[in-house]
Amino acid sequence: MRSLRLPADRPLALVALLLTAFGLSMVYSAGQTDVPTFVEGLWRIQLAWVVLGVMAGYVITRLSSRLLEAVSVPAYVAACAVLLLLIFIGKGAGTAASTKSWLAVGGVRLGQPSELAKIAVVLMLAHVLGAARRAPATLFELIPSATVVGIPWLLIMAQPDLGTGIVFIGIYYAMLFWAGVSWWLLLLAASPGISLILAFSTGLWGAWFLVLLAVLALVRPARWEGVVVVAGNLMLGVLAPLLWNRLDPYQQRRLLVFLDPSSDPRASGYHLIQSQVAIGSGGLFGKGFTLGSQKRLAFLPEQQTDFIFPVVAEEFGFLGVSIALALFAALLLRTIRVAVRSSTPFASLVAFGITSAWFTHLMVNVGMTVGLMPITGIPLPFFSYGGSFMLASWLSVGILLLISSEGRGRADQL
């Protein structure tokens, strides 16, 4: 069977392996603190997950994308079912102790199903969008795909897991874009959300509303679409303060702290300040592997998961950050190439969906550590400690390699 295929995208596999090795060593380093904690031994567990993930990824490459498309519906249904189950039996862990993102059996936490659900949603979206003869052109035509994302999204927001929710939205918009949805439809679909954010300043919101009306006048969508968009914007703009009040105080603080870290230096701002201190004090070349003082002395919070990238920055400096970001750039550009070369719309959309998931994770996680994004607890692919996520990442690599091997032209061409 293998002989029938073109070779897989070996450079992509290499980049993924390099990132994984880099990430694993950072999980090891994250455990090297002056006062030892449970983090010390986590790298071994992570290594086991890497092995498992790589093996699972390899198994995927042995399959075919037709099979992937065939399992997309059952996988999606199963994913939604598990997410629904979590609402009732989910467990919290670590910093997200109050959420219900963990699946546990008999007190043993098995994993975070939402990580695998991402892949299922990507497959399902690709299935739905790829099956259509043309890209959705109206809000009405967006409804099927929006439903596909909306159901798991609502279940995840109910956990509540704001970070993963953001990733779902990122994936959805990226895949709509890849499917060829026009920019103005994307804008109109997104407009209520923008209203929600801008509603905190009446002036900004007013200005946004004028822009929105101008866009509507320019592109002249169906009348009912215009009504829905304006109504949606008005509603969310008005509801925003109410929604704000419904956020947990810690979520409100996180958002405020993003605007001004020093507003709460001891509590919520503490993470951000210490993260920036760790990054900044790394300098050009860093303090050396395992030697970061911010990490060693536990000033850096969650150094093995959400804040693992500051460990890179502290111990390897700007040089290390550049290498890590270059590897990520290579990974992302390479997956875009896989999407371009895919032989079917489904495969192409799957590849691009995976790219967009990684991209969202990367931007939100790394952006958060350096203060460009608000603090939302989402992990960094290949780096953050976490079994389900590592498994999901390597399943994704496997899918990409599979798609690349079925694509047009030579897969491992640079």
Added chain:
Amino acid sequence: MSFQPNEVQRRAQLASGLVVLALSVLLAAFFRAQVIEYARFRLAAEDNRLREVPLPAARGMILDRKGAVIAENVPSYTVSYLARTERAVREMMQRIGALSPVTPEQVGGAIRRYRHDASRPVVLFTDAPFRLVAALEERRLEFPELIIQSAPKRWYPDSSVVSALVGYTGEISDRELDDSTFAGYKAGQQIGKDGLEKQYEDRLRGREGVRFVEVDARGRMVRDRARGDVAPASPEALRTNLDLDLQRFIAGIFGDSLIGGVVAMVPQTGEVLALHSAPTFDPNRFTGGIPRSYWNALQSDPRRPLYNKAIKGTYPPGSIWKLATAITAMEAGLVDIDDRMATPCRGGFQYGNRYFRCWDPKGHGNVTLAGAIQHSCDTYFYQLGLKIGLQRLIAGGLKLGARQRSGIDLPSENRPLYPTDPAREYYDRRFGPRAWSNAVTLNLSIGQGEHSQTVANMARFYTALATDGTAAQPMIVGASEARAPLFALTPKQMQGIQEALAAVVGAGTAAGSRLEGITVAGKTGTAQNAADIRRDHAWFVGYAPAEAPTIVVAVMLEFGLHGSRAARIATRIMEHYLKREVVALPETEG
């Protein structure tokens, strides 16, 4: 979906461009933090990591003129805590309280220090009892946040003997910390609070060292001495003019029963040999926080042990001031040493409708000025005062330093009480116009009335009598070159006065205090005081040997009844000082 290769290519370019752009923004943010703002963040990381633990410095020693130790330092322990919150301080004190009793004052002190400077390790216990230190050291693992270190503690080997001199040390107060004169001091540090400790704080204060410890985010010490220590430095010992042996002798004489003050000094240089105030207190008990019970006992003692009777207490000088009256009259050319007054002494003097008594109801007869000094004849000095006149009398007294501090190098010396010039205005202000009479002249001329003096200032006055009319400034450390010219008499007058003073001890009011082989000159004083009309204060100020004085001694006994009692003490002090000097072992060869 629209899947034309061209469109896909276009979207791929757009997406790739977005990826590159977004990662470039991230990279730029890291460049800013790691390269441009590196210095700031590195400092922040160091601030996070390192805590400066002060290494207390020993205060400089205080030595007497021969090098004997007056104040030194002994080891003690302080317990400090790298606290992050005030609540943490409270909880820590509670935890420690479970091991060893902790008083509310100790808790309050720790909180106070934390509030003043939260960045420094909070000193929980200064001079921690050994039992506590041992208990904490045993449980080192339970208390990794505590820093137990040895700290030098002030110690006065002679304790109460030197209390009037050294004052005491104590922890710097909140008010002092807010005071700009104490800039650079930190909460929990010990400073001089009184006496030499306060006066020479600048020279006695040690320079604190620093020990750097590395702490983790919870403030637990993970590495001691993470960087080289900055060693504490102690200043050179403070060499004083004091004679510790003499000081001990004086304290021994006073014991527990007498109340009063003594100043002994070298008339030529002003060097203070000894200074005593009785009753005393134990300055060692002030170190590291005075126990409340001891403080209350000192405060409620009617004899006021904390009130320095040599420099703060002011007392009517009585007859010892008659020398001032005599000098004023002689300088004005009104009398000479052999002149007599119009009215001989028959136990008193009638002035207007009032009869002013002489201390001796038998009377002194028709005495000369020299005789009046020798026998302290009030009647003579009433008339001499009237002859001088109130205005000139007061001006003369002021010229002799009646309203000046002696200038001794101790903090909070009180200024003597004496009328100001012009006299009329002073009395009008004090009693109201026409509410006083010229009779005040009579009182002033015998050292009573609106006049009270410190012991130190009277010692200073008598350095002028012992020498050539110039007074030396009493100094415990160093010596002031400049001498203050108080009066100028002819050599004959000077000699006459000095002979009269010698006669006081030889055959006059202090005849009972004669010394074998040493001629002592001086003057007794028995001063009425408002506090207790029946129990006069007793003074003696004098010098020895009369022919070539090497020591001036001023003694004041509160409620001492008669100057002769003070004289006995003063002459014993002189004897101890002079005889010891004489019998000092000759240096032998080999």
